[in-house]
Amino acid sequence: MEKSGPRTKTTVMVGLLVLALLLVSGCGASQNSSAPATGAGNESAAATQEGTQEAANTTAEGAADTQEEYARALSAQGLVNGFIGEEFYDQTIEDEESATAAVQSVLERLGGDETTKLKLLEIRPTETGTTYYTFRQQAGDVVVHGASVKLVVNKDHKAVGVVSALLPNVKLEDLDSWEISAEQAEKVVEDKCKADDNIAAVIVKDTTEQTLIALDESNGEKRRYAWVVYTNNYLEDVHAAFLAHYVSADGEYLYAIPVSEPSNAESLDGDKANFDFDKMEQATWSGTVTKYDGTTMDIEVPVLKNPDNGDVILGDGKRKILCADYADFTFNKKLSPRIEGEKGFANNELIIYNTFIKVWDFYESIGWKGPDGEGTPTLLKMDMVDQNGDPVHNAYYENRAYGFQCFSFNRDEPDGECVDIIAHEFTHCVTVTTMTANLYLNDTGSINEGMSDVLGNLVEMMTAYTEDGAWVIGENGIKPLRSMKDPHAFQQPAFTWDTYYSPAVAVGTTANDRGGAHTNSSLLNSVSYKLGQAGVPNEDQFYFWMNVALAMTPSTDYPQMAVLLPWCMEQAGFPQHVDAVKKAVEETRLTLTKAPDTPPEGSGFITMKVPKNPIVDVNEMRFLIAEPKAGEETRPILAWIGANADTLTATVPEGDYKVVLNCFDGEETTAILALTDDGWTKLSGDEQVNGKSVSVAAGKTVEIPSTGLEAK
Secondary structure (H helix, E strand, O other), X not given: OOOOOOOOHHHHHHHOOOOOOEEOOOOOOOOOOXXXXXXXXXXXXXXXXXXXXXXOOOOOOOOOOHHHHHHHHHHHOOOEEEEEOOOOOOOOOOOHHHHHHHHHOOOOOOOOOOOOXXXXXXXEEOOOOOEEEEEEEEEOOEEEEEEEEEEEEOOXXXXXXXXXXXOOOOOHHHHHHHOOOHHHHHHHHHHHHHHHHOOOOOEOOOOOEEEEEEEOOOOOOEEEXXXXXXXXXXXXXXXXXXXXXXXXXXXXXXXXXXXXOOOOHHHHHOOOOOOOHHHOEEEEEEEEEEOOOOOEEEEEEEEEEOOOOOOEEOEEOOOOEEEEEHHHHHHOOEOOEOEOEOOEOOHHHHHHHHHHHHHHHHHHHOOOEOOOOEOOOEEEEEOOEOOOOOEOOOOEEEEEEOOEEEEEOOOOOOHHHOHHHHHHHHHHXXXXXXXXXXXXXXXXXXXXXXXXHHHHHHHHHHHOOOHHHOOEEOOOOOOOOEEOOOHHHHOOOOOOOOOOOOOOOOOOOOOOHHHHOOHHHHHHHHHHHHHHHOOOOHHHHHHHHHHHHHHOOOOOOHHHHHHHHHHHHHHOOOHHHHHHHHHHHHHHOOOOOOOOOOOOOOEEEEEEEOOOOEOOOHHHEEEXXXXXXXXXXXXXXXXXXXXXXXXXXXXXXXXXXXXXXEEEEOOEEEEEXXXXXXXXXXXXXXXXXXXOEEEEOOOOEEEOOOOOOEOO
């Protein structure tokens, strides 16, 4: 397709990006080991086709997840980011063998060494002929969390680039202490089948393998390394040839699922959707729904009809989407599909479902089937509540669990009326899939959020564009959430080390927003807005950002983005836009990782030396720097101490400020201190903050004392 000029919406909708997924023989589907992308959520157990199933043989409460902890410890030692944006290999790339040879030829340049072992995970071609090969680093047969390599090959089969995040010097002997053997895992399965079911299961020889599976955890999805042991299927009510049994690395039997064959994607993912879409009859629901503001609109959505009892279910057999109750699925381990009752379906759920389908269809029109591009069934968990039954005022993509890509929505927010919000959550699954994992900390977390904002906003503008809604996120809801045009309006930075910017942290916590995962998402938003202002059509932007998603690794940070964005614009076939993206990157200052010597124009710095023996972990300190103005709502500038920093640095506009410190214990605030003439003073109860005023002049730095922050 010609890429030299703007294209019409019709063109983009029929063939913007062909991303046919070719899973390499012997490799599993993408292992999405990220934290919940927009906040902590609760994953749930699966349910049977009849609607109920206890989560069989899940992890014992409090059991140590040794391999997960080990994998995270590996990642904490420091992944090395690498980028090569040129033709670097003389041979043509035609297959897995030649792709592997190309990467091996530059392994040392990428930070790898003699211990680095890579395994090809997947191949993703685009419609322009560019192909992305994804390799995952392994130590023996075990995945190194967050470590991968992307090889980019052009239409002439030449290696034109590599993006990588590798962990050097991974010692294989370190893994031996916690691995049980394949034979031991098979013995666990045989004993379990005999003890519980009085079955002499037949082990399928030479197929036992290791994988990474999702677990149901109250604090969001976690993953565990496990052995997969295949046996004959002895379950009379399930028509599949085999059972895949999962045994943890320390020998604990977890659960089993029926699969059609060993080593397929379902078995390596450790889950499958236990809802029989094919059994249901497809039908249509049409009618008038009432929106949040009381106005109405007419919609038509697919529904499923259960031939056994006549129930009409809010779901779609074609797209494999099912709407179900959040609380039952999350807390009661029960799948309860939304069934039409005497009063019909809930208005907000119909609207959410209808909008989700529109986003699903938009992505399918560019060759991306379903949230993960693989057509995995999708579960929309409706009426999201906490354990007290109170609505959780947010929307979440909650990762893959038991065969579904899961999304959660509450009953109070009109999220379904916001195409950009639904597309934001949908895109979280897109980017987590393309990155193979997301560490969701510091730059990687905010890039994940920014990609969802950018692509979500573009989907809205390309499908439901209104002039008033351009470059604002959630403007059709109760109130806007973010502005891509004016980040300061929502306490976000317009560029690195601008007011509201959050430095990288050593340990991600609630107090520090995991290193600004949400706060700093505005940096990519600003780039997208600037591209729009430079005249880059929405269709070109969308294609460009999808290529960026395909090129990113789990630890891509803003400095790497600074070189990746112009390169991806060229690779996407838009040389006419390269200067625009280079200018946007320069203005957003993506390469600036340390606080500059001079504050930005019109601003100053507030700094403080980090106490040597702080009263709480420095990762649990959050500073609220407020500019008090009579009659106006206080909108504090949040600041925290960066990783390995000996000084807190906050950028503030010229003015007078009060400074307060919140100390946290997990998610709970345990102490509030105000800066006074005597140093930091602890407040009690509802005591008003009458602290010392700090006056900051443009271009100047004011240092505040840390007296009172030392442990006694």
